[in-house]
Amino acid sequence: VSxxxxxxxDGFLTALRALVPGDGVLTDRADLAGYERGWRxxxxxxxxAVRPTTPEQVAAVLALCHQHGVRVQPLxxxxxxxxxxxxxxxxxxxxxxxxRLKSTIAVDAVDRTVLVDAGVTxxxxxxxxxxxxxxxxxxxxxxxxxxxxIATNTGGTCLLKYGDVRKNLLGLQVALADGTLxxxxxxxxxxxxxLDLKQxxxxxxxxxxxxxxxxxxVCPRPKQKATALLAANDGDAVxxxxxxxxxxxxxxxxxxxxxxxxxxxLTLRHGADVRSPFAGDLPAYMVLAQLTSTLSESxxxxxxxxQQTLAQHLETLPGxxxxxxxxxxxxxxxxxRHQVSxxxxxxxxxxxxxxxxxxxxxxxxxxxxxxxxxxSHPFVTVCDFGHWGDGGTHLNLVWDKTAAPAEDQALVxxxxxxxxxxCVHEFGGSYSAEHGVGPHNQHFYDxxxxxxxxxxxxxxKAHFDGKGMLxxxxxxx
Amino acid sequence: VSxxxxxxxDGFLTALRALVPGDGVLTDRADLAGYERGWRxxxxxxxxAVRPTTPEQVAAVLALCHQHGVRVQPLxxxxxxxxxxxxxxxxxxxxxxxxRLKSTIAVDAVDRTVLVDAGVTxxxxxxxxxxxxxxxxxxxxxxxxxxxxIATNTGGTCLLKYGDVRKNLLGLQVALADGTLxxxxxxxxxxxxxLDLKQxxxxxxxxxxxxxxxxxxVCPRPKQKATALLAANDGDAVxxxxxxxxxxxxxxxxxxxxxxxxxxxLTLRHGADVRSPFAGDLPAYMVLAQLTSTLSESxxxxxxxxQQTLAQHLETLPGxxxxxxxxxxxxxxxxxRHQVSxxxxxxxxxxxxxxxxxxxxxxxxxxxxxxxxxxSHPFVTVCDFGHWGDGGTHLNLVWDKTAAPAEDQALVxxxxxxxxxxCVHEFGGSYSAEHGVGPHNQHFYDxxxxxxxxxxxxxxKAHFDGKGMLxxxxxxx
Numbered sequence: 001v002s003x004x005x006x007x008x009x010d011g012f013l014t015a016l017r018a019l020v021p022g023d024g025v026l027t028d029r030a031d032l033a034g035y036e037r038g039w040r041x042x043x044x045x046x047x048x049a050v051r052p053t054t055p056e057q058v059a060a061v062l063a064l065c066h067q068h069g070v071r072v073q074p075l076x077x078x079x080x081x082x083x084x085x086x087x088x089x090x091x092x093x094x095x096x097x098x099x100r101l102k103s104t105i106a107v108d109a110v111d112r113t114v115l116v117d118a119g120v121t122x123x124x125x126x127x128x129x130x131x132x133x134x135x136x137x138x139x140x141x142x143x144x145x146x147x148x149x150i151a152t153n154t155g156g157t158c159l160l161k162y163g164d165v166r167k168n169l170l171g172l173q174v175a176l177a178d179g180t181l182x183x184x185x186x187x188x189x190x191x192x193x194x195l196d197l198k199q200x201x202x203x204x205x206x207x208x209x210x211x212x213x214x215x216x217x218v219c220p221r222p223k224q225k226a227t228a229l230l231a232a233n234d235g236d237a238v239x240x241x242x243x244x245x246x247x248x249x250x251x252x253x254x255x256x257x258x259x260x261x262x263x264x265x266l267t268l269r270h271g272a273d274v275r276s277p278f279a280g281d282l283p284a285y286m287v288l289a290q291l292t293s294t295l296s297e298s299x300x301x302x303x304x305x306x307q308q309t310l311a312q313h314l315e316t317l318p319g320x321x322x323x324x325x326x327x328x329x330x331x332x333x334x335x336x337r338h339q340v341s342x343x344x345x346x347x348x349x350x351x352x353x354x355x356x357x358x359x360x361x362x363x364x365x366x367x368x369x370x371x372x373x374x375x376s377h378p379f380v381t382v383c384d385f386g387h388w389g390d391g392g393t394h395l396n397l398v399w400d401k402t403a404a405p406a407e408d409q410a411l412v413x414x415x416x417x418x419x420x421x422x423c424v425h426e427f428g429g430s431y432s433a434e435h436g437v438g439p440h441n442q443h444f445y446d447x448x449x450x451x452x453x454x455x456x457x458x459x460x461k462a463h464f465d466g467k468g469m470l471x472x473x474x475x476x477x
Numbered sequence: 478v479s480x481x482x483x484x485x486x487d488g489f490l491t492a493l494r495a496l497v498p499g500d501g502v503l504t505d506r507a508d509l510a511g512y513e514r515g516w517r518x519x520x521x522x523x524x525x526a527v528r529p530t531t532p533e534q535v536a537a538v539l540a541l542c543h544q545h546g547v548r549v550q551p552l553x554x555x556x557x558x559x560x561x562x563x564x565x566x567x568x569x570x571x572x573x574x575x576x577r578l579k580s581t582i583a584v585d586a587v588d589r590t591v592l593v594d595a596g597v598t599x600x601x602x603x604x605x606x607x608x609x610x611x612x613x614x615x616x617x618x619x620x621x622x623x624x625x626x627i628a629t630n631t632g633g634t635c636l637l638k639y640g641d642v643r644k645n646l647l648g649l650q651v652a653l654a655d656g657t658l659x660x661x662x663x664x665x666x667x668x669x670x671x672l673d674l675k676q677x678x679x680x681x682x683x684x685x686x687x688x689x690x691x692x693x694x695v696c697p698r699p700k701q702k703a704t705a706l707l708a709a710n711d712g713d714a715v716x717x718x719x720x721x722x723x724x725x726x727x728x729x730x731x732x733x734x735x736x737x738x739x740x741x742x743l744t745l746r747h748g749a750d751v752r753s754p755f756a757g758d759l760p761a762y763m764v765l766a767q768l769t770s771t772l773s774e775s776x777x778x779x780x781x782x783x784q785q786t787l788a789q790h791l792e793t794l795p796g797x798x799x800x801x802x803x804x805x806x807x808x809x810x811x812x813x814r815h816q817v818s819x820x821x822x823x824x825x826x827x828x829x830x831x832x833x834x835x836x837x838x839x840x841x842x843x844x845x846x847x848x849x850x851x852x853s854h855p856f857v858t859v860c861d862f863g864h865w866g867d868g869g870t871h872l873n874l875v876w877d878k879t880a881a882p883a884e885d886q887a888l889v890x891x892x893x894x895x896x897x898x899x900c901v902h903e904f905g906g907s908y909s910a911e912h913g914v915g916p917h918n919q920h921f922y923d924x925x926x927x928x929x930x931x932x933x934x935x936x937x938k939a940h941f942d943g944k945g946m947l948x949x950x951x952x953x954x
Binding site: 296464 | 771910
């Protein structure tokens with residue numbers, strides 16, 4: 001027991017070690033470091049960390065904490081981008097890591113569902129499902145744990161076809177702050193018997209309870225895919241081709257991404273092993289349109305379908321919206337797409353935004369931001385890329401580090417106020433499309449959340465966690 | 478003003494008429510009759526009915542009721558099957574009918590969403606969408622209003638592909654009991670900013686608030702469909718072919734229904750213009766498998782795809798699970814399917830159940846019920862039919878009216894206790910798969926709902942409607 005841990009109470013730590021024996025409890029500072037810092041944002045100080053292996057252990061730990069007045073911070077794979085899974089700065093919180101809560105992955109292939117422990121990673125789940133010809137259709141760069149995905153309601157690049165985590169969640173077990181284990185794990189697709197309680201724990205950052213187990217609906221694995229890269233002259237052309245693809249190939253359209261000229265140029269300059277797929281100048285947007293199908297190649301020629309649909313669209317489209325179309329059998333487009341974020345960071349100072357607006361407004365929204373910034377902050381380059389199929393945009397601002405101090409908080413705050421304000425107030429958009437709410441954006445939650453929602457959250461927090469033991473995010477202030 | 482209405486207070490009625498002028502307020506008994514009786518169950522007595530035309534009028538009516546202590550029963554198209562939209566027997570409730578709340582159907586074809594008033598009917602919505610090549614993919618026999626569909630979380634026959642109402646709901650506006658209009662109508666597909674408040678109003682029978690307006694995600698209309706009818710020798714064969722169709726044609730499989738032998742036989746006897754699609758004896762189950770596609774016939778030969786997939790399945794299937802397969806270009810299978818309910822009622826006394834179990838358990842569940850009843854109630858015939866693709870079954874018991882008194886409440890209660898008990902306790906199933914909760918099944922809600930869910934509902938009811946003004950269902954007892 002380290003000196004620092006003593007103030008948690010030796011009786012508490014002894015009892016905690018009895019509940020989670022072996023090396024289940026960590027108190028040494030060196031051991032705790034990995035639990036204290038977030039993936040991109042978030043840095044706190046934990047008093048101890050506990051690593052239970054079963055839902056019952058999680059519940060017992062929470063009951064003990066409740067009894068001793070010890071606040072708890074649930075932690076998944078620590079891949080979140082808003083600091084919601086790291087301890088605060090008080091040094092008083094117990095980190096409840098789900099990393100060892102991963103013994104259950106029970107696939108029911110006939111039911112097309114899986115019962116899974118919260119600490120199972122997305123990749124481990126998909127490895128288990130692959131043998132059944134199934135997969136969990138949330139596609140993203142990181143490898144989070146299922147519990148964290150539920151607490152964040154992860155979206156990803158295939159939301160257009162498969163929806164977010166919420167839409168694929170059938171059953172849930174959560175441990176409440178007082179140690180009650182609330183178990184609703186039937187894999188029912190239809191069950192209209194009043195309040196769907198599990199919805200309260202989706203996307204609420206663990207503040208109402210700790211996800212311990214879930215039943216997910218999973219999907220047949222596609223047998224083929226086809227991707228096209230399009231050079232679009234403007235945002236309206238991007239939306240027009242999206243509409244056409246949905247009308248003609250809606251069952252197959254799985255991803256529809258676009259990368260703006262500036263983001264593409266910086267990625268081509270700083271990325272590894274990348275080149276432009278287009279012969280001419282870089283377009284206003286490079287569109288990446290992907291079809292997938294459970295049909296075999298002998299039943300449906302997916303690349304031909306994609307090419308024909310786009311060719312028909314080009315014939316009927318008024319004006320010159322699409323300058324070029326190339327099929328992309330080798331995945332060069334995704335290779336570029338996955339390097340955008342890091343390439344922008346290599347190019348200069350980056351201020352990242354995770355926004356969404358109604359997708360029909362995405363072109364106009366981006367134009368509005370570009371025009372505003374050109375007038376107010378001409379040294380800033382707008383490098384937007386994202387999920388045009390669902391209205392999501394990772395609108396990143398990039399500037400040369402010599403143009404403004406790297407840590408100019410006044411500049412950052414001015415840019416955030418301007419862009420979030422336009423997004424939320426003028427376009428009815430979201431200041432956090434897919435990253436959720438945590439200490440990193442608590443300030444914007446406080447500013448933009450309607451009072452009625454905060455009041456409902458306060459009532460729910462009082463109901464589920466009246467002593468305020470769970471998490472660091474404050475939804476009900 | 479009728480004599481009965483006077484006890485609502487003449488001041489209240491005068492104020493109500495001022496809020497909703499013209500013939501917006503009804504008090505004559507003859508006018509009220511149509512608002513008092515449910516589609517299948519439910520019969521109460523209204524003191525008056527009000528028919529607001531805008532969300533603001535709904536809110537103003539609720540504020541007035543709140544002030545005067547008048548309880549309110551929201552009513553949509555009155556097509557529900559659990560009596561949740563009809564007044565209770567006290568004669569004291571004001572029915573708030575949404576029938577005139579239907580001026581807004583605003584389609585955004587690029588966004589693929591629609592803003593719609595709660596009183597718009599499903600058919601009116603789909604008429605407006607058809608011109609854009611879009612539709613709202615909830616398919617069912619009745620023609621409900623959108624508000625009622627949200628309060629019930631309607632499922633229907635295409636849930637397998639498109640999900641229920643919840644999965645297609647992007648934005649919501651509700652009027653709370655005190656007259657607050659809670660407006661969250663942005664059509665965002667990605668918005669992870671804490672609690673998704675609208676989820677509380679989905680499937681909760683209007684007890685937390687009255688739905689006034691919604692934003693729905695809508696879908697490209699399929700350009701073709703193909704249906705096959707299969708003669709299955711048992712329930713396991715039904716599940717095996719379902720699994721095969723999902724693996725090979727999962728993007729296209731839209732409906733997967735099965736009708737048991739007894740249900741089919743009675744429908745062939747009592748239905749209009751029906752005949753068996755099979756040459757031999759009636760099978761244990763007639764399966765109706767429907768594919769749809771947004772691809773045109775020149776791009777994908779859907780009937781051929783369906784036939785090939787089923788032929789491959791028959792070659793590889795162990796045993797003799799499927800006795801016959803016929804393609805059904807004329808829709809004879811749906812014609813039979815839509816006549817089952819009425820045909821059973823023509824055949825004798827019917828006790829209807831709206832159940833769901835994990836779909837991999839549906840064959841075993843039905844076998845269990847059949848065996849139990851054969852021993853305990855041999856005069857009862859199990860006529861099950863339903864949505865095998867999603868685990869839902871309309872398990873109907875039919876018996877000759879001479880075998881037991883038509884209104885034998887003790888028999889009905891014994892059968893309900895047995896079947897609901899097996900469904901909920903032994904199979905983790907649902908006593909109300911798609912019809913929701915209302916006075917008709919309040920007793921079973923009380924019996925089967927976990928105490929933790931009731932406590933959460935009580936907290937929410939206290940928060941949203943502390944005076945208990947809205948609706949008749951009691952979720953938080």
